[in-house]
Amino acid sequence: MNTEGLVVADALSRFITDEALPGSGVDGGAFWKGFSDLIHGFGPRNRDLLERRAELQGAIDDWHRANRGRALDRAGYRAFLEEIGYIEPGGPGFSITTSGVDPEMAEVAGPQLVVPIMNARFAINALNARWGSLYDALYGTDALGDPPPAGPYDPARGRRVVAWCRGFLDDVVPLSDGSHADATGYSVTDGGLRVRLSSGEATGLARPDRFAGYRGTPDSPGAVLLRNNGLHIIIEIDAGHPIGAGDPAGVADVVMEAAVTTILDLEDSIAAVDAEDKTLAYRNLLGLTRGDLTAEVTKNGRTFTRRLAEDRTFTAPDGSGFTLPGLSLFLARNVGHLMTTPAVLDRDGNEAYEGLVDAMVTTLVACHDLRGQAAGRNSRTGSFYVVKPKMHGSAEAAFTSEVFDHVEGVLGLPRDTVKIGLMDEERRTTLNLAECIRAARSRIVFINTGFLDRTGDEIHTSMEAGPMVPKTTMKAQGWIQAYEDWNVDVGIACGLRGRAQIGKGMWAAPDLMAAMLEEKVGHPMAGADCAWVPSPTAATLHATHYHRVDVAARQDEIADRPPRGLEELLEIPLAPRTDWTSEEIAAELRNNAQGILGYVVRWVDAGIGCSKVPDINDIGLMEDRATCRISSQHIANWLHHRVVDRDQVMETMKEMAVVVDRQNSDDPTYRPMAPGYDGPAFKAACDLVFLGKQQPSGYTEPILHARRAELKRRLTSG
16 A cells, blocks of 8 residues: 555455454545654664664773673763763653553552453453463462472362462451451441351451442342452352352352553564564454454363453442453563564655554554444553653654654544553663653553563673673673663652652563462562563462552652762673683573573564563573573673674584474474574574674664564465
8 A cells, every 4th residue: 555655465454444444434545644754754864873872882882892791880980971961961860751541550459461352362351461360370380399290180189279268367357356268258237347256246347448349139149249459359159160069158269450551562572574474463452452363262172252351240248339440450561662664664765663653553443442333442541551662762762752743643543542561671771870761751651671671782782891700600790780770760750659660671481380489579579560470370479468558558659768879880790800710701602592592482483472481491482572582692791702603602502402302392383493504593593693783782683683583484485
């Protein structure tokens, strides 16, 4: 399609014309003209921002080369970064002015899922994960300390699950007297919850205001709804259920309000390299927005259609009816400023910046939630939430806000309808976080740390400074904790409390739920309103942490602590020694190479952007481009500083390709990398390492996209 100076691929133009525009309330002619104005007006500015990144990186490289071998003079280093504009002058204190924000984003602390938008089944599961069975999550994982047994239902394990849940209820919604473990019945009397105990006595909640409602009749409810720290718990009661039949109170399950929010990801967790891929992503987003996306699922030999869940209806303590959302509130993560897409060409035949295309098309899709028949399916306040990753500094944040000014004008939306989630995952953004927030202060609804991308950028930015510590010890570096604290300190100082989310990163091991229950409570304790989890089951378990920790109270406490200093963030994770043994170097290389290959072979060969990938010890870890970025940049750094040489790295890559082939041997569609080592996937992995130093900001996207597109062309041509 040729229109208004744009050449739009047929798949995308048909989607926009035939599916996205009808029912959006947007005139087609106005859309295409505004789209062209966006690409041609903002494209050159986008390019200038990328050139500024390269200019700053060149200056930093020169500085490190001139000072190599000397102890880092933090004061001098800071002065240099300020002189070149990498560290920006700070302005006066301020608070964000974001308004019209749904309570899930502004007030309720809870788990957050990130899901690849191109997988319809995963996306539906994620939105349906607003509610999850705690009984199932405990029984079916290692959360109790051991994995579930094979075979039929194990009554002994079931009793352990019930005991764990009763103890949890006693901790977060205790009774005035006695224990939930002694309950023989629940009822509602005079608007209050009454619990009959095995002793024959009746009691209520220690905090009666935590009773939020019920389903069924007051004297014999089918469910009891409790609320603590803004999150809900449902005690499901059904004496006819196989589990409820054996429970003195007929309790069949404890259901948690779990994934309060979900990021539908068009970026790191997908492999979208052409118009067909982008169109699938946009079409799934439209289906989720309108509520009509379905997926055929085959499980245990049975095929069925998975749909989005309905809202849940209850009776309030005063007898009035109300509903709670059945779905997680979603945000759409657009791509950053770097990449271009062949789906749209400008008047000169150049690929359009993909982030601009995402801004226009995802907001057009959101119009179905903002007006018309599907209005309010996602946001009840008339907002559209966009997570914007990989921005460097306040000028890029301001640019993003201006892009959405334009998009809103074209689509006839009120100013600031689009709210921005700012990913604090690049070093220049961290150091200037307050100014980045200021640049979009009427739109900011979310900030989040991302350890892996942040570390990848740390390595690339300081590539010339010297060899870095092994990746396995990176989390022990002082700057990491300073970064995590700094993000919360700045967010609180900029007025995000009660108005926007402060988030933390992913638990990467979906099979290690006992460890997650033990460790991930640290995220709400750190003052995070949300933290990422890898599955609906993990969301259900992580929700228990937000009942045990009052995040709002923690943020009040944190607001009084001395903030972290900028100098702490300027620590560079240089290795204090480089006399590693050959065995230590080999182990580090193998770990990095196996991680790169295990991820890249799925990305390039199968088009899977994020999945559970076995690590070198065969432990399944969630991998995406962020994990690939840090591993590839780390090897590139050691290559550059001659800790390792090219032959050694190539030998290790081939060795680990054999390991990855073995780990994927049960997949009939898998194409082995060995013994030829000449396929696009293996070449992509090698490019990421051997060309890693030259990649802009160390990003993996250019190489991955090129090799995936090469493979798709090869398959298409036969």
